[in-house]
Amino acid sequence: xxxxxxxTEMTATEGAIVQINCTYQTSGFNGLFWYQQHAGEAPxxxxxxxxxxxxxxxxxxxxxxxxxxxxxxxxxxxxxxxSASYLCAVRSPDSGYSTLTxxxxxxxxxxx
Amino acid sequence: KAGVTQTPRYLIxxxxxxxxxxxxxxxxxxSVSWYQQTPGQGLQFLFExxxxxQRNKGNFPGRFSGRQFSNSRSEMNVSTLELGDSAxxxxxxxxxxGDTGRAQYFGPGTRLLVL
Numbered sequence: 440x441x442x443x444x445x446x447t448e449m450t451a452t453e454g455a456i457v458q459i460n461c462t463y464q465t466s467g468f469n470g471l472f473w474y475q476q477h478a479g480e481a482p483x484x485x486x487x488x489x490x491x492x493x494x495x496x497x498x499x500x501x502x503x504x505x506x507x508x509x510x511x512x513x514x515x516x517x518x519x520x521x522s523a524s525y526l527c528a529v530r531s532p533d534s535g536y537s538t539l540t541x542x543x544x545x546x547x548x549x550x551x
Numbered sequence: 552k553a554g555v556t557q558t559p560r561y562l563i564x565x566x567x568x569x570x571x572x573x574x575x576x577x578x579x580x581x582s583v584s585w586y587q588q589t590p591g592q593g594l595q596f597l598f599e600x601x602x603x604x605q606r607n608k609g610n611f612p613g614r615f616s617g618r619q620f621s622n623s624r625s626e627m628n629v630s631t632l633e634l635g636d637s638a639x640x641x642x643x644x645x646x647x648x649g650d651t652g653r654a655q656y657f658g659p660g661t662r663l664l665v666l
Contacts, residue, residue: 470652481641481657482594489652526594530652538584538607539655543593 441465443542445527450548451517459512459545461527469530472539473501473512476524485525486512514547522549552578555658557642563664569630572661576623576644582606583625584655585617588639597640600625629663637665 442464451457463471470489474482488494488503488510500513514521524546528539556575564570576583585597596609600619617627623644629636639662643655 472652472654474657481659484651484654484656487652487654528594538596538599538609540596541586541594 441529441531441540443527443529443540445525445542445545447543448546448548450550453517453519453549453551455517456513456515457517457547459514459525459527459547461510461512461542463508463510463527463529463542465508465529465531465540467532468505469532471501471503471510472528472530473499473510474526474528474541476526476544478523482526517549519549519551522547555642555644555656557640557658557661559661560659561662561664563666564632565666566632566634568632569628570632570663571626571628572640572642572663574625574627574642574644574658576625576642577646577656580644580646580656581623582645582647582653583619583623584643584645585625585627586641586643587611588641588660589637594641597627632665634665637663639663 445461473485475485476482486501493502498515503510524544526544527542558573582601584599586594588594598617599607603619614630619625639660641660642658645653645655
């Protein structure tokens with residue numbers, strides 16, 4: 440089976456840095472993805488990691504440790520518009536060519 | 552490039568009815584996947600189509616079915632609707648090319664309410 444865990448909710452202040460963690464247990468691994476989903480909208484792709492290490496993309500960075508089954512999404516210089524749900528998703532050989540298994544998401548609330 | 556489009560955006564049906572949802576992928580994307588999203592279960596995979604063939608299927612009853620056409624457009628059908636089928640149905644397309652690991656790009660979804 441496959442299991443992906445993330446915190447349910449997090450709060451942070453505008454301008455701060457926040458780290459959203461994700462742990463996974465899957466039979467095999469073909470990549471880890473982070474998505475952002477604003478209320479009432481579709482998920483939008485943020486980042487992709489398949490090798491260990493940090494991938495940086497503007498204010499957002501994502502880290503992966505395959506040996507620990509662990510990833511985090513780092514958001515810097517938080518803005519009010521970053522208030523959203525952040526979804527961690529894993530692709531494994533068992534899940535098929537393109538299929539992703541999603542965590543239940545972390546709701547981030549950014550306050551002034 | 553235009554994004555993934557889905558129609559209709561909203562639907563209200565009653566128990567026992569059936570519904571068909573439509574999805575047009577990003578131009579050039581041949582893989583189309585469908586997901587169901589509910590507050591309690593999160594995003595759950597329904598099925599994936601590639602070149603008109605179902606390549607993978609999630610753990611949903613046979614009332615949920617889909618197909619893909621030669622132009623990569625896809626439809627999913629839910630028969631004998633139940634109250635628990637009320638959800639946001641998301642379609643996503645992906646491309647084998649590029650450095651995004653075949654990331655899936657989602658459409659706006661169809662919000663289905665079953666009364």
